[in-house]
Each structure stands twice: as C-alpha cells, then as structure tokens.
Amino acid sequence: MSKTVCPRCATGGALDDYQGKEGGKVVWTIHRCPTCCFSWRDSEPASAIDIGIRSADFAVDAANLDRYVKILQQ
Amino acid sequence: MMQDLAKQSRSITSLRDFLELLGDAGQAITWSERVMPExxxxxxxxxxxxxANGAPAIxxxxxxxxxxxxxxxxxHGSWDNIALLLGRPKGTTIRELFFEIAGRWGDAAAQISTVPEARAPVHECRIESGINLYDVLPVYRINEYDGGFYLGKASVASRDPEDLDNFGKQNVxxxxxxxxxxxxxxxxxxxxxxxxxxxxAAERTGLPLKIAVMLGNHPGLAVFAATPIGYEESEYSYASAMMGAPIRLTKSGNGIDILADSEIVIEAEMQLxxxxxxxxxxxxxxxxxxxxxxPIFKVTAISHRKNPIFENIYIGRGWTEHDTLIGLHTSAPIYAQLRQNFPEVTAVNALYQHGLTGIISVKNRMAGFAKTVALRALSTPHGVMYLKNLIMVDADVDPFDLNQVMWALSTRTRADDIIVLPNMPAVPIDPSAVVPGKGHRLIIDATSYLPPDPVGEAHLVTPPTGRDIDELSKKIRAMQLGALQ
Incomplete structure (x- = not known):
C-alpha cells in the first residue's frame, strides 16, 4: 500500500495512474484515491492538493461514504 | 462575401477544418509558450x-x-465563432444568429454518408490493449475543486439497449x-x-450498454448534440439538416455510428x-x-487520428464557452415548439445559464395571454426541467436587448402580474433549488394591458426604428472605430 495520502479524504493508499515525462524525466505524477475517487496531479497549486491548505468545504468523510446519493436508481 | 462564408461553413467536415477557417478569420490562435496543466x-x-463576442479558439x-x-x-467560445460556423460574418448580432438558426428549423433534409471503417480518419490509430487514457488525453483540472480530470465537451453516442437497430433512437x-x-x-x-x-433500461433488463465517446468533433455536432430534441430524433440527422451540409459517419469498433472525422473516440461499456x-x-x-x-464505464478500445487534438471546454461561472455553445440552440427549439401552438410568439432568448432564465416576446391575443404562453413554455421538453424564471414581453420589445427588457419590466409589470409556481421539477445542480431536483418557478408578465383590463393604458412614444436606424448605428460604430485607429 502506498504512503501517498489523499488530500480530499485523508486516506492513504493512493494509486499512481500516470507520469508525465519529458526527455525521459518525470515532470509530474497523477494519483488517484481508491477510497473517495479523487484524482490529482502532484504539480498542482497547493490550494488544490495540500490537505492543510485545501478548503474544508470540499473534503470527503471517508468514514461516512454512505451519505452520498446513488444516481439513477430504479 | 456572405455567399463565400456560407459555402465555407457548409464545407466543414471536422474540427481541423473549422480551426483552419477560424484561424483565417483571426478567430483561432496557437499558444506555444510552455504552460502547466494547472x-x-x-x-x-x-x-x-x-x-463573449470576439474570443478566439486557443x-x-x-x-x-x-x-x-x-x-x-x-x-465555440464567442458569438463571432458561432457566426462563422453558421456562415455569417464576424459581428453578426445575437438576434440575427437566433433567426438564422430558427429559420433553418424543420426546413432542410439530412445528408448522411457512410465511410468504411478502414478509410475513416478517426480509426487511423487504434489501441485495444494496454489502455491508458492519459496516454492519449492531455487532461487538466477544469475548476480548482473538481473531483478529478473531466472531459467537458465529449459527445457520447449510444444505442437504445432495447432497440439496438433503431437509428433514430441512437442518442448523441x-x-x-x-x-x-x-x-x-x-x-x-x-x-x-x-x-x-x-x-x-440497461440495468432494468440486464442488457449491455455500450457507448462511443467522441472528442474533437465536427463543430456542428458539438452544438446540436446539446440541443434538446425528441427522443426518437437522430442528433446526426438533425445536425446535418441544421448545418445544411453532409455528415460523414462510420462505425466504432463496438458497433455504434460515430463521426468519421472526429479526433478521438473512446469505446466503453457500462458496468451494470x-x-x-x-x-x-x-x-x-x-x-x-x-x-x-x-455509473462507471470500462474502456474497451480507443481510436484516434494521427497527432490528435484534445478538445475541451471551460465551464463555470459565466460567461463561458458553455453559454455561447448552447445558448442559441437552447432558445431555437423552445421558439419552434411554442410556435406550433402559438404563432404569436416572436422570439425566445434562453441564453442565460442553459435557460434557467428565459425571455419570450409575444403578441398578446387577449388580456393575460402571455401567461398562457409562459405555461406552455414550461411544458416544452427543455422547459420541464430548466425554464425557471420566465419574463414575458410584448412583440415590440427585443428579448435579446436587455435594456428594452428592463424598460418593459419597469413600465409594464404590476406586482400581481407575477406568478410563483411552488415545488416544481428543477435541475439538480441549480443551487437555488429547495432540495436538489425540486424548486419554484417564476413567471413575470411584463406585457402591456389589453381590454377588459382598463388600467395602465399608455400613449407610447414611437422612436424611429428599422433598417435606416440599424445602418446609422453601424455607421456611428464604424466612425468610432476609425477614430481609434
């Protein structure tokens, strides 16, 4: 399990989905949180990806995922 | 010149063609300075x-x-780009563009041609294993707190899972x-x-739902795939008829009709x-x-042209490309549908936030008639969910000229001419809804009074109008621009 922590739900275990490269050198990495489905690039401004700065209004409570509605129920 | 523009417009077959046309008109630029995705x-x-009037594609x-x-x-980020798509010159007014589209409604036949898959540009490059969308799509976060990387301008084609062979029920x-x-x-x-x-339907029956996601498309499709038309009407036929030009289709690897000249097509299947x-x-x-x-979809294959262009949109607090992309084509169907019952309707301006506010001009047949028309507007396919605030004005008021609309509100509206319809269907993402999906509707009748209502009759000043005044306005503008050069 990776140590990368999701800046939205604070859960560890984020996946590495892609690395942007130039001349063989990694420029940035895209991560994805398997818990809350947030994806981010590690080169983004801190306001979007630093959990200490990011607006709490957009946090997801990993312990309470049942609260999110399923769309298109029969 | 007008004829040349119309001919050029009809010859567009792809995003590449349109970008070239825009570039020639000074309406597309290339940004080669290095940028970060975010x-x-x-x-x-x-x-x-x-x-909103003159922004170039970038x-x-x-x-x-x-x-x-x-x-x-x-x-599609400016009215000038929309004008060029419709074969009209830069500087064409929004009102003229509205009537250009309204005039094409129901007036032309579709021209659909089929290109064999082996000859379709979209299939020049094909990925069927080791799929990684990030290899193909230079995505970026559109707004700062989006939950991930979005495709905001993808036209999604699918067949009705219960009627796979029906071309008309194919949705785009x-x-x-x-x-x-x-x-x-x-x-x-x-x-x-x-x-x-x-x-x-797929989840109810257990039938598979396969889709083809088209990116970087014929610019006519991007406009008309967002237009609310009937369930059994094909968006391809509609787009071709409205453009007055042929549309070239081919098949995706998973059996769906797609545009032959799109930049990228992603084939996928829903995980029931x-x-x-x-x-x-x-x-x-x-x-x-x-x-x-x-619902989540698993990608089964990707096709793309050589050196593909990933087309995306900025959407957020307006004005944005979303508003110029769909504004006129939200207004025109409402106009056409209303006129089937009420030929007294003279124009519909539903440019504002996908028609959350609409302004309709109508010749009042009798006292209170405009309110009846407003209620009919709420039952059009788009009105059911979107038309939240309606302002009804007389036919002597141009609904695309907000100064005139404000004059009508100021001089022709009484507080008891306002109707609130509580607890109606609402678009789930309307932040003013009572709860997502349910909210109130507002009708403001800003039309004048007719018998038997004796109140509020006014002797109107009749300022000079018409072509002479329009030409004088253009001359003044031209003199002003000349003075600045």
Whole structure:
C-alpha cells in the first residue's frame, strides 16, 4: 500500500495512474484515491492538493461514504 | 462575401477544418509558450471567455508533461465563432444568429454518408490493449475543486439497449465524464435525459450498454448534440439538416455510428449496477455540483487520428464557452415548439445559464395571454426541467436587448402580474433549488394591458426604428472605430 495520502479524504493508499515525462524525466505524477475517487496531479497549486491548505468545504468523510446519493436508481 | 462564408461553413467536415477557417478569420490562435496543466490552461481559457463576442479558439501545443500533444479550448467560445460556423460574418448580432438558426428549423433534409471503417480518419490509430487514457488525453483540472480530470465537451453516442437497430433512437449527447483511473470513467446524467433513460433500461433488463465517446468533433455536432430534441430524433440527422451540409459517419469498433472525422473516440461499456463517487464539478450555474455515486464505464478500445487534438471546454461561472455553445440552440427549439401552438410568439432568448432564465416576446391575443404562453413554455421538453424564471414581453420589445427588457419590466409589470409556481421539477445542480431536483418557478408578465383590463393604458412614444436606424448605428460604430485607429 502506498504512503501517498489523499488530500480530499485523508486516506492513504493512493494509486499512481500516470507520469508525465519529458526527455525521459518525470515532470509530474497523477494519483488517484481508491477510497473517495479523487484524482490529482502532484504539480498542482497547493490550494488544490495540500490537505492543510485545501478548503474544508470540499473534503470527503471517508468514514461516512454512505451519505452520498446513488444516481439513477430504479 | 456572405455567399463565400456560407459555402465555407457548409464545407466543414471536422474540427481541423473549422480551426483552419477560424484561424483565417483571426478567430483561432496557437499558444506555444510552455504552460502547466494547472492552473495555466484554466486561467487562459477564463481570460479568453471574458470577451463573449470576439474570443478566439486557443490551441495549446506545449503543455508540461504532455510533449507532442495538443489541447483546444474556446472553439465555440464567442458569438463571432458561432457566426462563422453558421456562415455569417464576424459581428453578426445575437438576434440575427437566433433567426438564422430558427429559420433553418424543420426546413432542410439530412445528408448522411457512410465511410468504411478502414478509410475513416478517426480509426487511423487504434489501441485495444494496454489502455491508458492519459496516454492519449492531455487532461487538466477544469475548476480548482473538481473531483478529478473531466472531459467537458465529449459527445457520447449510444444505442437504445432495447432497440439496438433503431437509428433514430441512437442518442448523441454531451455529458460530463470524470476519469476514474487509466481505463475507466464515470458519466453524469439525470433520468429525464436520453442517456439516463438508456442506463436505467440497461440495468432494468440486464442488457449491455455500450457507448462511443467522441472528442474533437465536427463543430456542428458539438452544438446540436446539446440541443434538446425528441427522443426518437437522430442528433446526426438533425445536425446535418441544421448545418445544411453532409455528415460523414462510420462505425466504432463496438458497433455504434460515430463521426468519421472526429479526433478521438473512446469505446466503453457500462458496468451494470456499479456506482462510484463522482464530483464535485464546477457546473454551468457557476457553482459546484455535489458528490454523488455515478455509473462507471470500462474502456474497451480507443481510436484516434494521427497527432490528435484534445478538445475541451471551460465551464463555470459565466460567461463561458458553455453559454455561447448552447445558448442559441437552447432558445431555437423552445421558439419552434411554442410556435406550433402559438404563432404569436416572436422570439425566445434562453441564453442565460442553459435557460434557467428565459425571455419570450409575444403578441398578446387577449388580456393575460402571455401567461398562457409562459405555461406552455414550461411544458416544452427543455422547459420541464430548466425554464425557471420566465419574463414575458410584448412583440415590440427585443428579448435579446436587455435594456428594452428592463424598460418593459419597469413600465409594464404590476406586482400581481407575477406568478410563483411552488415545488416544481428543477435541475439538480441549480443551487437555488429547495432540495436538489425540486424548486419554484417564476413567471413575470411584463406585457402591456389589453381590454377588459382598463388600467395602465399608455400613449407610447414611437422612436424611429428599422433598417435606416440599424445602418446609422453601424455607421456611428464604424466612425468610432476609425477614430481609434
């Protein structure tokens, strides 16, 4: 399990989905949180990806995922 | 010159053609200075969309980490670009563009041609194994707190899972797609949209739902796939008829009709019954949607042209490309549908936030008639969910001229001419809803009074109008521009 922590739900275990490269050198990495489905690039401004700065209004409570509605129920 | 423009417009077959046409008219630029995916692409797109009349399309070809890849934004981002798409000159007024589209409605035949898959440009490059969407798509976060990387301008084609051979029931619509890893994405829709109906039908019956996601398309399709037409009407036929030009189709690898000249097509299949977290997304009302659990699709193959252009959109608090992309084509169907019953309707302006506010001009047949027309507007396919605030004005008021609309509100509205319809259907992402999906409707009757109502009769000043005044306005503007050079 990776140590990368999701800046939205604070859960560890984020996946590495892609690395942007130039001349063989990694420029940035895209991560994805398997818990809350947030994806981010590690080169983004801190306001979007630093959990200490990011607006709490957009946090997801990993312990309470049942609260999110399923769309298109029969 | 007008005829040349119309001919050029009809000869467009692809995004590439249109970008060339825009470039020749000074309406497309290439951004070759190195940019970061975030926040630079967003910032540049927002800066461009400040000029709703004249903003150019922007093609980025030097995005950090995406060597050799291209992204286009703002292709439909200004009224001048929409005018050129319709074969009209830059500077054509919004009112003229509205009547250009309204005049084409129901007036032309579709011209659909079929290209064998082996000769279709979209299939020049094909990926069927080791799929990673990030290899092909130079995505970026559209708004700062979006839940991930979105495809905001994808036309999604699908067949009715219960009627696979029916061309008319094949749906093409623009839905927001959030990447959910290298080979998956979620699709957001609502039950009243065609795609919502198809997803629910597939899950009810257990039948597979396969889709083809087209990116970087014929610019006519991008406009008309967002137009609310009947469930059994083909968006391809409609787009061809409205453009007055042929549309070239081919088959995707999973058996769906797609545009032969699109830049990229992603083939995918819905994972029946599965839902994963989607959102938020900065939506067209200018606010973020919530986080919900949405259907997820697994990618089965990708086709693309050589050196493809990834086309995306900036959407958020207006004005944005979303407003110029769909505004007129939201207004025209409402106009056409109203006129089937009420030929007294003279124009419909539903430019504002996908028609959350609409202004309708009508010749009052009798006292209170405009209110009847307003109620009919609420029952048009688009009105059912979107027309939240309606302002009714007389036929002597141009609904595209907000100064005239404000005059009508100021001089022809009484407080008891306002109707509130409580607890009606609402678009779930309208932030003013009582609860998502349910809210109030407002009708303001700003038309004048007719017998038997004796109150408020006024002797109107009749200022000079017509072609002479229009020409004088243009002359004044030209003299003003000349003075600045």
């Amino acid at each position: 926040p630079d692409v967003r910032n540049i797109a927002v800066a461009a969309s400040r000029d 093609v980025f070809d030097n995005i950090a980490g995406y060597p050799g890849k291209r992204t286009a934004v703002g292709v 619509g623009i839905y927001r797609l959030q990447l959910q890893g290298p080979d998956s994405f979620t699709l957001m829709t609502i039950p009243s949209h065609d795609m919502g109906r198809q997803i629910m 019954g599965e839902r994963v977290l989607e959102g938020p997304f900065g939506e067209f009302p200018g606010s973020y949607s919530g986080v919900r659990k949405a």
